[in-house]
Amino acid sequence: MRRVTGLAARTLSSSIAFQPRLAHTTPMMTTIPSSEPPSPRFGGLPTPTFAGGVAGIVFFSAAAASSLGQEVHAKDMAHKFNPKEVVLYQYEACPFCNKVKAFLDFNKIPYKIVEVNPLFKKEIKWSDYKKVPILTVDGEQLVDSSVIIDSLFQRMHPEISKSEGDDDDEESKWRKWVDNHLVHLLSPNIYRSTSEALESFDYITTHGNFGFTERLVAKYAGATAMYFVSKKLKKKYNITDERAALYDAAETWVDALNGRPFLGGAKPNLADLAVFGVLRPIRYLRSGKDMVDNTRIGEWYSRMENTVGEPSGIKE
Numbered sequence: 001m002r003r004v005t006g007l008a009a010r011t012l013s014s015s016i017a018f019q020p021r022l023a024h025t026t027p028m029m030t031t032i033p034s035s036e037p038p039s040p041r042f043g044g045l046p047t048p049t050f051a052g053g054v055a056g057i058v059f060f061s062a063a064a065a066s067s068l069g070q071e072v073h074a075k076d077m078a079h080k081f082n083p084k085e086v087v088l089y090q091y092e093a094c095p096f097c098n099k100v101k102a103f104l105d106f107n108k109i110p111y112k113i114v115e116v117n118p119l120f121k122k123e124i125k126w127s128d129y130k131k132v133p134i135l136t137v138d139g140e141q142l143v144d145s146s147v148i149i150d151s152l153f154q155r156m157h158p159e160i161s162k163s164e165g166d167d168d169d170e171e172s173k174w175r176k177w178v179d180n181h182l183v184h185l186l187s188p189n190i191y192r193s194t195s196e197a198l199e200s201f202d203y204i205t206t207h208g209n210f211g212f213t214e215r216l217v218a219k220y221a222g223a224t225a226m227y228f229v230s231k232k233l234k235k236k237y238n239i240t241d242e243r244a245a246l247y248d249a250a251e252t253w254v255d256a257l258n259g260r261p262f263l264g265g266a267k268p269n270l271a272d273l274a275v276f277g278v279l280r281p282i283r284y285l286r287s288g289k290d291m292v293d294n295t296r297i298g299e300w301y302s303r304m305e306n307t308v309g310e311p312s313g314i315k316e
Contacts, residue, residue, distance in 0.1 A: 086109060086111035092115060095281060096133055098281050100149065116209060175274050186278070191226045197226055200226075204218070254295070262300070279301065
């Protein structure tokens with residue numbers, strides 16, 4: 001077995017497509033587990049489940065079509081990893097769910113999407129793992145976004161083994177930066193003001209799995225609750241100016257590219273997909289528009305949209 005540094009090891013640079021074969025609030029005011037500790041489901045502290053749950057659902061940006069070369073390469077790789085059924089249990093705005101979707105979309109893996117009701121979570125009552133994302137691959141349950149992505153990558157590239165020094169390489173460093181820093185900046189930004197909180201919850205309640213009454217209550221009660229929760233998150237993570245912190249993170253990422261189109265070079269690696277995934281929910285909210293208008297991240301983001309391509313998920 002060939003050993004390479006970095007799990008995504010230079011081979012992720014070839015985008016892999018597949019032949020389609022598909023045929024993060026329990027009772028209000030109880031503590032909700034975050035989608036993936038310690039990062040937020042657009043919240044990060046234990047939050048009121050009503051607000052915390054619905055807050056884990058955000059903006060999904062559509063991307064441009066995949067290249068012909070990706071489609072051709074799919075036929076060469078299909079024999080390596082061609083599951084009959086992939087199902088993602090998610091909240092639409094959950095940044096961790098969007099990390100997984102970015103990976104699936106980039107690799108053109110068809111998958112079904114099950115939108116979990118954040119109030120009752122009946123869609124995942126079958127699982128002992130009561131958080132999202134949950135991915136099932138031909139019935140096998142995978143949990144935790146980074147673990148899911150690593151597992152899928154290794155199945156796609158069985159010839160690659162993880163080297164002992166991988167955790168110290170550039171790709172691994174920036175994947176950890178996403179989970180340990182970047183995600184903590186999201187809630188304070190999308191819930192920065194009452195108007196921004198309402199903007200976020202308007203989308204959340206429109207695209208999430210809510211009944212009519214739940215939708216009405218969630219929009220206003222959830223937005224109000226998360227506005228105050230976001231202030232606590234600022235204090236917890238020592239954020240003085242949430243927009244400045246978001247801009248600084250965007251600039252830090254662009255500096256890391258060091259003139260390359262992607263951190264992975266000519267093609268995105270797992271770190272590129274992680275950054276893109278967690279930013280995709282906020283891109284067309286006011287906070288995301290401000291970020292693009294006031295930093296240099298826009299060109300990279302547009303390249304990622306074009307390279308990742310159209311979503312390959314189908315909502316049930």
